[in-house]
Amino acid sequence: xxxxxxxxxxxxxxxxxxxxxxxxxxxxxxxxxxxxxxxxxxxxxxxxxxxxxxxxxxxxxxxxxxxxxxxxxxxxxxxxxxxxxxxxxxxxxxxxxxxxxxxxxxxxxxxxxxxxxxxxxxxxxxxxxxxxxxxxxxxxxxxxxxxxxxxxxxxxxxxxxxxxxxxxxxxxxxxxxxxxxxxxxxxxxxxxxxxxxxxxxxxxxxxxxxxxxxxxxxxxxxxxxxxxxxxxxxxxxxxxxxxxxxxxxxxxxxxxxxxxxxxxxxxxxxxxxxxxxxxxxxxxxxxxxxxxxxxxxxxxxxxxxxxxxxxxxxxxxxxxxxxxxxxxxxxxxxxxxxxxxxxxxxxxxxxxxxxxxxxxxxxxxxxxxxxxxxxxxxxxxxxxxxxxxxxxxxxxxxxxxxxxxxxxxxxxxxxxxxxxxxxxxxxxxxxxxxxxxxxxxxxxxxxxxxxxxxxxxxxxxxxxxxxxxxxxxxxxxxxxxxxxxxxxxxxxxxxxxxxxxxxxxxxxxxxxxxxxxxxxxxxxxxxxxxxxxxxxxxxxxxxxxxxxxxxxxxxxxxxxxxxxxxxxxxxxxxxxxxxxxxxxxxxxxxxxxxxxxxxxxxxxxxxxxxxxxxxxxxxxxxxxxxxxxxxxxxxxxxxxxxxxxxxxxxxxxxxxxxxxxxxxxxxxxxxxxxxxxxxxxxxxxxxxxxxxxxxxxxxxxxxxxxxxxxxxxxxxxxxxxxxxxxxxxxxxxxxxxxxxxxxxxxxxxxxxxxxxxxxxxxxxxxxxxxxxxxxxxxxxxxxxxxxxxxxxxxxxxxxxxxxxxxxxxxxxxxxxxxxxxxxxxxxxxxxxxxxxxxxxxxxxxxxxxxxxxxxxxxxxxxxxx
Numbered sequence: 068x069x070x071x072x073x074x075x076x077x078x079x080x081x082x083x084x085x086x087x088x089x090x091x092x093x094x095x096x097x098x099x100x101x102x103x104x105x106x107x108x109x110x111x112x113x114x115x116x117x118x119x120x121x122x123x124x125x126x127x128x129x130x131x132x133x134x135x136x137x138x139x140x141x142x143x144x145x146x147x148x149x150x151x152x153x154x155x156x157x158x159x160x161x162x163x164x165x166x167x168x169x170x171x172x173x174x175x176x177x178x179x180x181x182x183x184x185x186x187x188x189x190x191x192x193x194x195x196x197x198x199x200x201x202x203x204x205x206x207x208x209x210x211x212x213x214x215x216x217x218x219x220x221x222x223x224x225x226x227x228x229x230x231x232x233x234x235x236x237x238x239x240x241x242x243x244x245x246x247x248x249x250x251x252x253x254x255x256x257x258x259x260x261x262x263x264x265x266x267x268x269x270x271x272x273x274x275x276x277x278x279x280x281x282x283x284x285x286x287x288x289x290x291x292x293x294x295x296x297x298x299x300x301x302x303x304x305x306x307x308x309x310x311x312x313x314x315x316x317x318x319x320x321x322x323x324x325x326x327x328x329x330x331x332x333x334x335x336x337x338x339x340x341x342x343x344x345x346x347x348x349x350x351x352x353x354x355x356x357x358x359x360x361x362x363x364x365x366x367x368x369x370x371x372x373x374x375x376x377x378x379x380x381x382x383x384x385x386x387x388x389x390x391x392x393x394x395x396x397x398x399x400x401x402x403x404x405x406x407x408x409x410x411x412x413x414x415x416x417x418x419x420x421x422x423x424x425x426x427x428x429x430x431x432x433x434x435x436x437x438x439x440x441x442x443x444x445x446x447x448x449x450x451x452x453x454x455x456x457x458x459x460x461x462x463x464x465x466x467x468x469x470x471x472x473x474x475x476x477x478x479x480x481x482x483x484x485x486x487x488x489x490x491x492x493x494x495x496x497x498x499x500x501x502x503x504x505x506x507x508x509x510x511x512x513x514x515x516x517x518x519x520x521x522x523x524x525x526x527x528x529x530x531x532x533x534x535x536x537x538x539x540x541x542x543x544x545x546x547x548x549x550x551x552x553x554x555x556x557x558x559x560x561x562x563x564x565x566x567x568x569x570x571x572x573x574x575x576x577x578x579x580x581x582x583x584x585x586x587x588x589x590x591x592x593x594x595x596x597x598x599x600x601x602x603x604x605x606x607x608x609x610x611x612x613x614x615x616x617x618x619x620x621x622x623x624x625x626x627x628x629x630x631x632x633x634x635x636x637x638x639x640x641x642x643x644x645x646x647x648x649x650x651x652x653x654x655x656x657x658x659x660x661x662x663x664x665x666x667x668x669x670x671x672x673x674x675x676x677x678x679x680x681x682x683x684x685x686x687x688x689x690x691x692x693x694x695x696x697x698x699x700x701x702x703x704x705x706x707x708x709x710x711x712x713x714x715x716x717x718x719x720x721x722x723x724x725x726x727x728x729x730x731x732x733x734x735x736x737x738x739x740x741x742x743x744x745x746x747x748x749x750x751x752x753x754x755x756x757x758x759x760x761x762x763x764x765x766x767x768x769x770x771x772x773x774x775x776x777x778x779x780x781x782x783x784x785x786x787x788x789x790x791x792x793x794x795x796x797x798x799x800x801x802x803x804x805x806x807x808x809x810x811x812x813x814x815x816x817x818x819x820x821x822x823x824x825x826x827x828x829x830x831x832x833x834x835x836x837x838x839x840x841x842x843x844x845x846x847x848x849x850x851x852x853x854x855x856x857x858x859x860x861x862x863x864x865x866x867x868x869x870x871x872x873x874x875x876x877x878x879x880x881x882x883x884x885x886x887x888x889x890x891x892x893x894x895x896x897x898x899x900x901x902x903x904x905x906x907x908x909x910x911x912x913x914x915x916x917x918x919x920x921x922x923x924x925x926x927x928x929x930x931x932x
Contacts, residue, residue, distance in 0.1 A: 096684065096685035096686065096688075097284070097289070097290075097684065097685065097686050097689070098289075098291055098294075098685075098686055099280050099282055099283075099289075099291070099294055099686055100291070100293070101140075101142050101158060101160060102142065106140065106160040107160060107231070107236070107239070108158045108159070108160060108280055108686075108687070109159055109160055109161045109236070109239045109240055109242075109243045109279065110158075110159040110240060110243040110244070110247065110277065110278070110279050110280075111156055111157070111158060111159070111276070111277070111278055111279070111280060111687045111690070111691070112156070112157040112159065112265075112274050112276070112277050113154055113155065113156050113157070113274065113275045113276045113277075113687070113691055114127065114154070114155050114157075114273065114274045114275050115146075115153050115154055115155070115275060116146065116153070116155060123271075123272065123273045126252045126262075126268065126271075126273045127252075127268075127273055127274070129251075129252045129253060129254060130250060130251075130252035130268065130273075131157065133250050133251055133252065134159070134246070134247075134250055137165070137246055137250060138161075138162060138164060138165035138168075139159050139160070139161060139162075139165065139243070139246065140159070140160040140161075140162060141157055141158065141159055141160075142157075142158045142160070143155060143156070143157050143158070144156040144157075144158065144685070144687070148685075149688060150684070150688050154275070154688075154691070156685075156687045156688070156691070158687065159243055161239055161242060161243055163230045163231075165242070165246075166234050166239065166242060167217070167219045167222075168219060169242045169245060169246065170217040170219075170234065170238070170242065171217055171218060171219040173241075173242070173245065174216040174217070175216070175217050175234075175238060176214040176215060176216055176217070176441040177214055177215070177216075177217045177225050177226075177233070177234075178212030178213065178214050178225065178226045179212070179213060179214065179215050179224055179225050179226060179912075179915060180212065180213045180226070180911065180915065181210060181211070181212055181213075182210075182211040182212055182213055184904055184907060198312070199312055199313055199314055200313075200314060201304050201313055201314055201316055202304075205300060205304050205316045205319060206314070206316055206318060206319070207318055208297070208316075208318060208319045208322055209318070209322065211439075212226065213908050213911055213912070214441045214908075215912050215915075215916075216444075221919065223919075224915070224916070224919050235322055236279070236282065236295075236323075237322060237323060237324065237325050237753035238753065239279075240279035240750070240752055240753055241325065241752060241753040241754065241755075243279070244265075244279075244752045247264070247265040247277065248264045248265055248266065249263060249264060250263065250264070250265075251263045252268060252273075263460055264457075264460070265277050266457070267460075276691060276695065276749075278690060278691075278695070278749040278750060278752075279749075279750045279751075279752060279753075280686055280687060280690055280750060281298045281686070281689075281690055281749075281750045282294050282295050282296060282297055282298055283295075283296040283297075283298050283299050284298075284299070284689070285298050285299060285301075285302040285306075285745050285746045286299070286302065287299060297319060297322065297323045298323070298745055298750075300316075300319065301316065301319060301320065301323060301741070301745050302742075302745045302746065304316055305319075305320070305741050305745070306738065306741040306742040306744070306745040306746065307738070307742075308735075308738045308742070310738065311734050311735075311737070311738055314336075315332055315333075315336050315737070315741075317329055317332065317333050317336075317436075318439075320332055321440055324744065324750075324751060324753060325751070325752075325753025325754050325755065326440050326442060326753075326754070326755045326756055326757070327701065327753075327754040327755060327756040328701060328744070328751065328754075329436075329440065330433075330436065330756050330757075330758065330759060331701055331704060331705065331759070332737070332740070332741075333432065333433075333436055334429065334433075334759050335704075335708060335733065335736070335737055335740070336737060337428075337429055337432050338425070338429075338708065338712075338733065339730065339733040339734060339736075339737060341421070341424070341425045341428070342715075342726050342729055342730040342733060343730060344421065345417075345418065345421050345715070345726035345730075346726040346727040346729075346730040348414060348417055348421075348723075349414060349719070349723035349724055349725065349726045349727055350723070350724065350727055351410075352408075352410035352411060352413065352414040352723040353405060353406075353410075353723045353724050355408065355409075355410040356404055356405040356406060356407075356408045356410055356411070357405055359404075359408065360401065360404065363401070363404045364804070364805040364806060364808065365400070365790070365805055365808045365809050366397070366400040366401050366403075366404055368806075368807075368808070368809040368810075369393055369394060369396060369397055369400045369809055370394055370397035370400065370401075371394065372394065374393075374809065374810070375392065375393040375394030375397065375809070376392055376393075376394045377392075378392065378393040378394075378809070378810070378813065378845050379391075379392060379393075379836070379841055379843070379844050379845065380392065380393055380813075380844060380845050380846065381616045381816055381844035381845065381846045382825070382827050382831075382844075383516070383540075383632055384513075384516055384517040384629055385517070385619075385627070385629055385824055385825050386517075386824070386825075386826070386827060386828045386831070387517040387518070387827075387828065387831055388517060388827060388831065389827045389831040389832035389833055389836065390827065390832050390833070390836050390841070390844055391833070393809070393813075393845070399541070399542070399640055402640050403639055403640040406639055406640065406643050406721060406722060406723065407639045407640070407785045407786060407787065408787075409787070410723070411720055411721075411723060411781070411785065411787070412720075412781055412787060414719065414720070414723045415719065415720040415777040415778070415780070415781055415879075416879065416882070416883055418715075418716060418719045418726075418773070418777065419773065419774045419777065419883035419886075419887065420883065420886050420887065420890065422716055422770040422773060422887075423770065423886075423887040423890045423891055424890060424894075426763075426766060426767060426770060427890060427891055427894040427896070428894070430896040430897075431894065431895070431896065431897065431898055433757075433758055433759075434896060434897040434898065434901050435898060435901050437757050437758075438901045438904055438905055442755070442756075442757035443905050443908075455576065455577065455578060455579055455582060457572075457575060458476065458478075458575055458576065458577050458578075461478075461575050462476035462477060462478050462575075463476075464476065464477055464478070464479060465477070478575060478577075483574075486573055486574050486575070487574060489570070489573070490570040490571070490573065490574050490589075493566065493570050494567075494570070494589055494592060494593065497559075497563050497566065497593055498592065498593060498596050500559070501559060501593070501596050501597050501600060502596070502600065504555050504559065505552070505600045505601060505604060508548055508551060508552050508555070508601065509604065509622070509631075510622065510626075510628055511548055511551065512544050512545075512548045512631060513622060513628035513629065513630070513631060514628060515544055515547065515548075516540055516541070516544045516631065519540040519543045519544055541641070542644070545641045545644050545645065546644060546648070549601070549644060549645050549648040549649065550648060552601045552645075552649070553648060553649055553652045553653075556597050556598060556649070556653075557656065559597055560594070560597065563590075563593050563597075564590070567586060567589045567590050567593065568586065568699070570589070571585050571586045571589065579698075580760070583702065583760065583761070584760065584761045586699070586702065587702065587705075587706075587760070587761045587762065587765070588761065590702075590706055591706065591709065591765055594706060594710055595710075595713070598649060598653070598710055598713070598714075599713060599717065599718075601645055601649065602642060602645055602646055602649070602717075602718055605638060605641050605642045605645050605784075606638070606642050606718065606721070606776070606779070606780055606783075606784045607779060607783065607784070609631050609633060609638050609641070610631060610632050610633030610638050610847075611783070612630055613629075613630045613631070613632050614630070615814075615816070615846065615848060615850060615859060616816040616820065616821065616825070616844070616846055617816065617820040617821060617822065617825065617859070618859075619825065632846075632847065633847065638784055639721050639780075639784050639785045639786075642718065642721040642722075642780070642784060643721050643722045646714065646718050646721060646722050646725065647722065647728075649714075650711070650714045650725065650728065650729075651728060653710070653711075654711070654728070654732045657707055658732075658735065658736070658739055661739055661740070661743060662739050662742070662743060662747075665694045665743060665747040665748065666747060668694060669692060669693055669694060669747055672692045690749050690750065691749075693747060693748055693749045694747055694748050694749070695748070695749055696744075696748040696749060696750075696751040700748075700751070704740060705759065705762050708733075708736075709762055709765060709766065709769070711729055711732070711733075712766060712769060713769050713773075714729070715729045716769060716770065716773035716777075717769065717772065717773045717776045717777070718776065718777075718780065719773075719777060720777040720780040720781050720784075720785070721780055721784065721785075770887075774879075774880055774883045774884060774887075775880060777879075778875070778876045778879040778880050778883075779876060781875065781879070782872040782873075782875050782876050783872060786812075788868060788871050788872045788875055789812060789868050790805065790808060791871070792864070792867055792868050792871050793805070793808050793811055793812070794808075796867065797811060797864060811864075812847065812849070813845040813846065813847060813848075814845065814846055814847075814848045814849060814850040814851075814852065815843050815844075815845060815852040815853065816843060816844055816845070816846055816853065816859075817842065817843055817853040818838065818841070818842055818843060818844055819842070820853070848861075848865075849861060849862045849864045849865035849868065850862060850865070
């Protein structure tokens with residue numbers, strides 16, 4: 068009796084309160100049905116009743132009353148029945164009439180005839196793929212039907228066997244959320260008409276959570292025969308890591324989570340499959356560099372005591388750096404050869420073509436999914452009709468829509484321009500902040516290099532076991548700067564995410580699609596600069612503007628920080644180091660953030676409930692203890708993968724193993740995301756999408772830009788072009804050998820030309836250096852020697868090399884772009900088979916509708932006669 072009274076106090080009708088005569092402790096609470104065991108729970112609202120929360124009680128009372136007026140049925144679980152003794156749960160069921168009405172409004176496609184088009188032809192040697200296959204009932208959980216938008220007036224036209232199961236749970240929860248997002252919580256006589264939507268009620272604390280239910284526990288099927296237990300099937304066949312070699316049950320994912328999440332996993336799976344080919348070719352190119360060590364003449368010259376040991380190099384920084392022998396860079400020269408060889412040039416061209424094949428074949432895969440998932444006629448215009456509740460609330464002005472001839476809310480242009488300007492200024496400010504941080508890291512590199520050089524001049528790191536001999540001032544500076552840069556990237560990411568969401572909310576986008584597109588552009592622009600700027604610095608700026616001994620260039624011109632130089636082996640190995648640290652660090656950190664954090668939060672949140680018998684730990688409480696999947700959850704998944712896509716395309720010429728790292732990460736990523744969706748998050752509200760949206764255009768842009776960056780990396784960051792020019796034009800006796808290349812690539816400077824500010828301090832140079840004997844030092848450039856009439860100006864070889872670099876860039880870009888456009892032209896976006904099926908389905912819809920109308924007309928005329 069006390070529970071009955073408490074329920075009525077909350078403003079619920081007696082029907083929705085505890086049913087007399089039902090013993091709840093004998094009835095299992097691990098169920099997706101109302102207490103009558105018949106009406107399915109489509110949605111859950113939870114709240115804690117504050118003693119001083121009278122306003123919240125009033126809002127809930129009005130909101131739930133309006134939900135009932137909209138046709139929804141409610142049933143409340145009292146706080147005394149909950150695990151913590153203070154949380155109420157409102158269960159929502161959608162009757163057939165409401166489902167039919169909103170299915171008509173949302174143009175949801177439903178079956179009207181079994182598909183009579185023959186299935187795909189058998190693939191040759193199909194038995195080879197048997198180990199990778201899943202059972203047919205998992206891959207195809209539903210028969211294949213021809214479908215048509217639901218029409219409430221033509222119920223008999225559709226294949227309806229059971230009204231309770233006709234609409235799957237994903238469609239039901241989508242319809243409920245559509246109602247919840249637009250239902251008001253004000254009284255009819257209230258002046259404030261802005262009080263609408265579950266989102267505002269969640270934000271102001273009236274409700275604590277709103278979510279659809281999973282249909283079972285993930286580790287075992289439900290005992291209820293009416294429950295599909297699709298969550299268990301997904302976990303068993305998809306979310307376990309040891310299923311990593313199996314195909315994904317995309318149709319079941321789509322049925323359970325909706326098309327939007329299904330498209331994401333289809334894209335992620337396809338991207339991972341295509342990475343396999345890039346990874347294999349990249350590994351072959353890396354092995355080529357590994358196995359051609361013996362042909363690496365220039366590294367042998369650097370390491371040689373007779374050549375490299377007799378070449379005295381100019382100091383790399385002012386005062387604290389001494390003179391050094393070229394053979395001290397022996398190890399870095401060998402390491403550089405693994406990535407800076409002819410195979411890398413081939414791989415850069417290959418990746419330019421691979422990107423095009425990936426994007427074109429994805430369009431075909433996407434077109435096939437559009438047909439199979441009834442998204443062919445799904446237009447963004449349908450989404451446009453679904454205005455964001457926030458837009459409807461905040462737009463007080465109304466104007467006539469020329470298409471619908473109805474009054475619709477709109478935002479005045481002046482106010483919209485002001486908001487857009489403020490938004491753009493904020494994005495520019497944050498991008499400027501990143502650039503300022505990068506400049507700070509560059510200043511750190513310049514300042515710390517001198518310190519490392521001074522500390523390491525007597526090689527104290529040689530005492531470190533195994534890796535001691537590999538540690539040089541350049542490597543120490545590069546690794547520490549890369550780690551600092553990675554930490555700055557992570558911190559700025561966390562801060563900017565909140566700012567990006569805030570300014571996008573401030574712009575008040577009209578539709579959900581517009582909201583996501585605006586946020587996508589803001590986040591990607593920021594992430595692009597944040598993640599790639601340090602790599603761009605190493606690739607295109609470091610070592611390019613250093614001047615020469617006696618006339619060095621300094622940071623900002625006035626500072627005492629001298630611009631960095633590259634190793635005699637080139638800057639490519641440092642770009643590789645930067646890329647590996649940022650890319651691998653991001654992937655490891657991302658997986659920890661995605662998997663470990665939700666697991667720890669769920670483990671802590673459900674620690675009390677785990678001791679209860681299963682029958683008393685209700686389905687809604689189990690899901691309530693899980694993490695909420697926000698409406699931007701999928702956005703972050705895409706963003707993570709697109710940033711990775713940038714790493715493996717924009718800078719792949721410096722690190723052919725990048726696709727292999729990405730492949731290994733993505734094999735884990737698919738299963739981690741699957742495990743996370745099925746076990747750690749509440750069930751998301753199903754949403755429709757026929758493509759990956761704005762990400763498609765971003766991928767296209769990155770693909771085009773990658774051709775340019777890789778051409779410039781090969782030309783200006785690697786030493787490939789200078790070597791080729793030397794071999795074909797400057798090698799002695801024209802024997803096409805690389806002998807003498809190192810000596811040819813280093814210019815001579817007279818030590819007496821150093822100013823007091825540049826000359827090493829006493830004691831900084833090594834013991835072997837004798838200034839009375841050694842009068843010159845070498846540096847990396849092509850300049851005339853001292854005493855020449857054009858001393859210290861660039862030689863003709865410098866201009867030959869520059870011309871060759873520019874010619875290479877133009878030729879490579881044109882060749883790759885021509886191949887890209889030819890491949891894109893050759894591969895149709897939509898397979899011919901899919902086009903035929905779409906035409907067949909449209910023809911059948913017209914024919915069946917015509918026959919149905921004729922039948923109804925004849926039936927009506929018979930009845931009247």
